[in-house]
Amino acid sequence: MRSLIKTRTLHKWLMRGIGIQVLIWALTGLYMISMDIHFIHGETLSDDKHNRFLIQDADYPIAALLDAFPTATQVTLYKRQNKLVYRFKRTNDTQWTIVDATNGQQLSPLTSSEVRQIATSSITDSANITAVKLIDLPEATPAELSPRWLPVWQVTFDDLAGTTFYIQQATGQIVTRRHNVWRAFDWMWRFHIMDYDDGENVANPLLLVLAVLAIVAIISGILLLVCRFLNFASPGSNTLNALNKGGHND
Amino acid sequence: MINPVNITRWHKWLSALVGIQCLIWAGTGLYFNQMDTQAASGNQYRQPVSHRGNTPTARFIPLSKLPVDEPVLSAELIWVSGTPLYQVKTQEPLHQYTAQQHKLFHAVSGLPWYIQPAQVKRIAVKSYNGPGSASAPALTLPPFEFDGRQQNPLWKVTFNDDVNTEVYLHADTGKVIAHSNDHSRLKHLMLTLHFMDYTNTGGFNHPLIVVFGMATLMLAGSGLVLAYRRRLSASPSAKASVDVTVTYNGQRQTLTLPAKQPLFFALTKHNISVPTECGGGGSCGQCVIQTTNDVLASPTERALLSDAEIASGKRLSCQHMAGEFSDVSVDYGEV
Numbered sequence: 241m242r243s244l245i246k247t248r249t250l251h252k253w254l255m256r257g258i259g260i261q262v263l264i265w266a267l268t269g270l271y272m273i274s275m276d277i278h279f280i281h282g283e284t285l286s287d288d289k290h291n292r293f294l295i296q297d298a299d300y301p302i303a304a305l306l307d308a309f310p311t312a313t314q315v316t317l318y319k320r321q322n323k324l325v326y327r328f329k330r331t332n333d334t335q336w337t338i339v340d341a342t343n344g345q346q347l348s349p350l351t352s353s354e355v356r357q358i359a360t361s362s363i364t365d366s367a368n369i370t371a372v373k374l375i376d377l378p379e380a381t382p383a384e385l386s387p388r389w390l391p392v393w394q395v396t397f398d399d400l401a402g403t404t405f406y407i408q409q410a411t412g413q414i415v416t417r418r419h420n421v422w423r424a425f426d427w428m429w430r431f432h433i434m435d436y437d438d439g440e441n442v443a444n445p446l447l448l449v450l451a452v453l454a455i456v457a458i459i460s461g462i463l464l465l466v467c468r469f470l471n472f473a474s475p476g477s478n479t480l481n482a483l484n485k486g487g488h489n490d
Numbered sequence: 491m492i493n494p495v496n497i498t499r500w501h502k503w504l505s506a507l508v509g510i511q512c513l514i515w516a517g518t519g520l521y522f523n524q525m526d527t528q529a530a531s532g533n534q535y536r537q538p539v540s541h542r543g544n545t546p547t548a549r550f551i552p553l554s555k556l557p558v559d560e561p562v563l564s565a566e567l568i569w570v571s572g573t574p575l576y577q578v579k580t581q582e583p584l585h586q587y588t589a590q591q592h593k594l595f596h597a598v599s600g601l602p603w604y605i606q607p608a609q610v611k612r613i614a615v616k617s618y619n620g621p622g623s624a625s626a627p628a629l630t631l632p633p634f635e636f637d638g639r640q641q642n643p644l645w646k647v648t649f650n651d652d653v654n655t656e657v658y659l660h661a662d663t664g665k666v667i668a669h670s671n672d673h674s675r676l677k678h679l680m681l682t683l684h685f686m687d688y689t690n691t692g693g694f695n696h697p698l699i700v701v702f703g704m705a706t707l708m709l710a711g712s713g714l715v716l717a718y719r720r721r722l723s724a725s726p727s728a729k730a731s732v733d734v735t736v737t738y739n740g741q742r743q744t745l746t747l748p749a750k751q752p753l754f755f756a757l758t759k760h761n762i763s764v765p766t767e768c769g770g771g772g773s774c775g776q777c778v779i780q781t782t783n784d785v786l787a788s789p790t791e792r793a794l795l796s797d798a799e800i801a802s803g804k805r806l807s808c809q810h811m812a813g814e815f816s817d818v819s820v821d822y823g824e825v
Contacts, residue, residue, distance in 0.1 A: 245758055248769035256717045263710040265515070270703035273685075273694045283584055292561035295578065301552035302597075310547075316566040317553055422568055442522050451520040460511045465505050468768055 244467055247460050254457035261434070261450050262457075268428035279424050282417030285403055286362040291319045298324055300344040308344065309337070317341055320412040321354050327411050336410040349409040352393065358412055359395040359405050367399035374409065383438065384423065389415040495793040497712050498773040504709040508702050511686065512580060512709075518684040525677060532636075532674030535620030535655055539600035539666060543572030550574060550597045557600070558593065567597060570664055571609045574598065578664065587666065587692075588624030589641040594662055605664050613645035614657040617666045619702075622651030629661060636670040636678060638692025716771075732812060738762050755781065756812040757820065764820055770808040777807045779818045785810055 255262070278284070278470070298317050305326055306312060312328040321326070324341040338347045350358070352372045359369060375381055376391035385392065385406050392415065397403040406416040430439035434447040503514075528534075553565050558578055565578045574597035581591040583802070594603045595734045610627040618624070625648040634640045636658065643661040648654075653671035660667055685694040686702060735742060736757065748754040754770045754777050766773035775794030780803050787800045788809045795804055807818075 242758070243764065244769040245755065248771055252717055254817075255713055259710065259714045259717055263714060265708070266703065266707040266710045269515075270707055273699050273703055276695050277693055281584070288563060288582060295556055295558045295562055295565055296554045298553045298565075301550070301554075303548050303550045303552070306547035306550070314566070316564055318564040318714070373812055383553055443524070443527075445525050448520070451516055454516040455513065455520065458509065458516055461505055462509050462513065462772070464769060465502065465509055468502060469506070470775065 243255045244464075247463050247467075251457060251460040251464060254453055258450055258457060262433050262454060268432040271428045272425060272432070275421060275425060280422050282403075282419055282422060285364060285401075285417045285419060286405065286414055287364055288362070293319045293324055294314065300326075300339070300341050302326075304344060305339060312337070318346075321350065321358050323347075336408075338410055343428055349391070350393070350407070350412050355393040355395060355407050355409075355412070358407055358414075362405070362414060363397065363403065365399065365403075367397035367403060369395055370398045371396040375406075376409075378399050381450075384418045384426070385416050392416075427438075495773070496788050497715055498771065498790075501709065501712040501716060502773060504705050504712065508705045508709060511702055512706060514683050518680045521680045522684070525680075526673070529673040532655075532669045532671045532679040534653060534669075534671060534673070534677055535618050535622075535651065536666075536669040537617060537619045539616045541569035541571055541613075543569055543574060545572075545574050545598065547574075551600045555600055556573050563790070570605065571613055573603070575663075579620065585639070587637060587639040587641060590660075590662075605662060610645045610659055610664050611647060612637050613664045613666065614645075614659060616653065617657060617669070618649060620649060620651045620653075620655060621657060622649030624657075627659070633690055634658070635690070636668060636674065638690035640667070640692070681710065729813065732816070734812060734815050735817045736760075736762060739821070747812035749811060751812055752808050753810050753812045753815060753818070754807035757807060762820055764807050766808075768792070772806070772808050775806065779807045779816055779820050780804055781815055781818045783815050783817060785814050 295317075302315060302317075305315065305328075309319060309328065309330060311331040313331075315326055315328040317324065317326055320327075320338065325347060326339045326341050327336045328339075329336060338343065338349075339345065339348055352374070356369055356372060359372075371394070373394045373396075374391060375385070375394055378387040378390065381387045381390065382394070384404075385394075389406065389408055391409040393407045393409055395405040395407060397405075399420040401421065404417075404418045405414050408415050426439060430436050433439065433442045433444070435441045435444050500501060550567070553576060556565075556576060556578065560580060563579050563582045565576055568575050568577050576595045576597050577592055578595070579590075579592045583590065595601065596603045607627045611624055614627065615624050627645040627647050629643060631643050631648045632640050634644065636656070644667055645659040645660070645661060645664070647657045649657070653673060656670045658667045658670065682690070686699040687694065687696070688698075689696070729749050731746050733744055734747050735744050745756075745760050745762075747753070752770065754764055754766070757764050757779075758770075764779065765776040767776050772779070772790045778795070778799075782803060785805055787795070787805065790809050791800060791806050794806065807820075
């Protein structure tokens, strides 16, 4: 009986200590598993159907392009804001170079009004643009965007979901889509892994301590449950007591 | 107000359902916290592959000459093991594991191009810097054990090294999709357990875990109510300790007990074995004592004891503070 009581006391006091976090794990976990991950990623927010083109329209040949830019890699033909273009990177160049695929002329990065058109024609639900802002410094990058895409136009819509498109300034491609369901998911993740500043470090000591305590608390709970159910078969007997006293319990 | 007996009962049955899974969640969570991210990536023997060849680019035919009639989303010049190719995509999925729709043409001849197993093996070997030697490539259909989300057929090349490396390459392009080894397989097992992904969907959006998640939320909620319940109840006595006459197995003794401790635990401290199955949790109804004191029966007692028992002075010792009593008797072994 003593060990049963000790187990219960341990379970109770551990859970009084970490019970709130256990509830947070359950809440945040339930949110994350209930939301379709592709919806969270914003894959339904935009579509690219209008970017289809006929390959026969690419009048400027790749051979000519490689003659003009011999170090070009990752050469790709696609449609940027109603215009057929090649994008490629040159040696030691982190930025994309854009060339008109009909005449080989180099094109400049997109302006805010061009980006507005891309955003409006890409969004699946109708919404109005409230702000268009150029982000070109890593330190000015919002947490919801990876700096590797810079420079990027941030296009904010007025819909309830708080939809935001991040459109690369050179390529005109929507590199990141964010909405409030994602932002909530991001906070759920931070509270789930107990890393509250950026949610990037699962290997944090706070989580280690809480996880170890949780394991002890859960094992003690399972022991209590086992005792409860073993006793169920024979009311009045007392399993742990019986174990302690070598089966003598009358 | 919900009857505390019901909360206790819910807590018990919910934990019977999800208790083991909660232990798995905490245990695998601890694994993710402690795991060696580098090793778990499976990329111990992986290195980048250079595909670029030296075919003169002046010989590349224009993309407009390709026999593609339907509208497309992109056309890219790629190199596969030294061969220049045009990869024409009619869909641009956001993930490499989504089913791909594309066509490959030789950039010089413009003819449709198909990869050969010997090329696949060469790429796999180039991507690998470990001590093992490569098996013959096997074209394998999904589902894949290393990633349940993968919808495309892949080549699989096995290396006989100390960590059993497997290299997976794209069926058409021979692009290295993943290296998998014993370390990454352990991580995958832990993810499977954490996500309850026993059908290998590769994700956590499935009904089983949602049901378990809801049950766990209720379990945690009921547990919190139970954990803080007694703290919130008003203490009956202002005194720190109280003298109680206890009759135990026919012997009378007067004990000084802490007034604000549940009688059950106070008696146990003095080696008085009150019967119990739950250890003072207010759920088994076994810790009966007999008293002459006028003590109000709690909802738990009204649920677990009969009216006649309550009227005759029987109470559950876990439901009252020691300070409520001056005279109790415990009959161990007789309920």
